[in-house]
Amino acid sequence: MDMFAALRAFVSVVEEGGFAPAARRAGQAPSSFTRHVDALEASLGVSLLNRSTRNVSLTVAGESYYPRAARLLAELEEANNHIREGEGPPRGRLRVSLPASFARMHITPFLPRFMAEYPLIELDLVMSDALVNLVEQRIDVAVRLGALDSSSLIARRLAPHRRIVCASPAYLAAHPAPVEPQDIAGMACLTFAFADGERYWRFTQGSRLEQIRVKGPLRANQAEALKEAALAGFGLVMLPTWLVGDEVAQGLLQPVLTEWQADISRPGAPIMPDSGIHALYLPDRKGSRKVRAFVDFMAERFGTPPYWDRAL
Incomplete structure (x- = not known):
C-alpha cells in the first residue's frame, strides 16, 4: 500500500464530502479512491468512514485520525514547497483565513493582481469571522482584527485598527x-x-x-x-x-x-493594548516565501497610513 496515496485519498474524501466529488477533483475514477481508503482502513484495523449511498461521514476513529492525517500531508506539502521555492518563485497552495467583511472590502479586490504576480500560488481562502485554529485547519496565514491574545504565533502588523x-x-x-x-x-x-x-x-x-x-x-x-x-x-x-x-x-x-x-x-473590562490588523502564522511558516509574498503584498496595498484612514 502507498501510505501517502491512501492518506491523500482519505483526506480528500472527507474534505470533498464523498468519493465521487473527490475523484472528480483529482480527475480519477472513484474506484481508485475506494481502494486506497479500503487499504488504509485494513492496515489500521478500524473503519474511518461511515458510508451510505448518499454521503460519507467520519466514524469516531475517523474524527481522531483525520486532523492528524491532514496535518501530516500539509507538512509534507510545505516541505516540498520549501525545496521548490528555493529554486524558483513562490509556489504551492496557500490557505488563508480572513474575516469576512474586511476581506470583501480590502483583500478580495486586490486578489486578481496578486494572482497575476504569483501565478504558481494556489489560493485557498477561508472567509469567516470565527477564530480558526491554524494547526487544525491547516492555515498558512490568518488575518486578525483587534488586540491579540498571547500565543506562540508570529504576528506582523499590517495596519492600525481604529x-x-x-x-x-x-x-x-x-x-x-x-x-x-x-x-x-x-x-x-x-x-x-x-x-x-x-x-x-x-x-x-x-x-x-x-x-x-x-x-x-x-x-x-x-x-x-x-x-x-x-x-x-x-x-x-x-x-x-x-x-x-x-x-x-x-x-x-x-x-x-x-x-x-x-x-x-463591557463594565469593568480592562483597557485593551494597542489594537491592530495583523497577519498571523505558525513559527514553521516563517521561512515560507508564499506566506511572505502574500503578507508583503497586502501590507503594500494597505499603505501607511492605510488608504481607508487618509480622509480622517
Missing part, C-alpha cells in the same frame, strides 16, 4: 453633535449586540476614561447592518475606520468626538 463614532449629516442637523462622551447617553446609538445585552462605549483621552452606557433603535451582531442604519440617519454608530472610511471621505458620515479614542467594552 474605531470612530459617526453619524449622517441629516442626523447631526436634527441633533446637536456631542461635545463630550457623556452627551451621547441621551442620543440614539446603533449598537453591536453582545450575548449579555450590555452595551457600553468607552472613550479615552490621555489619562481620562469615560464609559457610557448607550441605547438606541437598533442592535445587531453584524457591523454592516449598523452602517446602513447610520447612513439612513437613525443615529450614532461606532465602527472601525476600515468599514466607514469611504463614507467619511464622501461626506455621507461625519465623525464626532474626534479628540477621543473610542472603543466598545
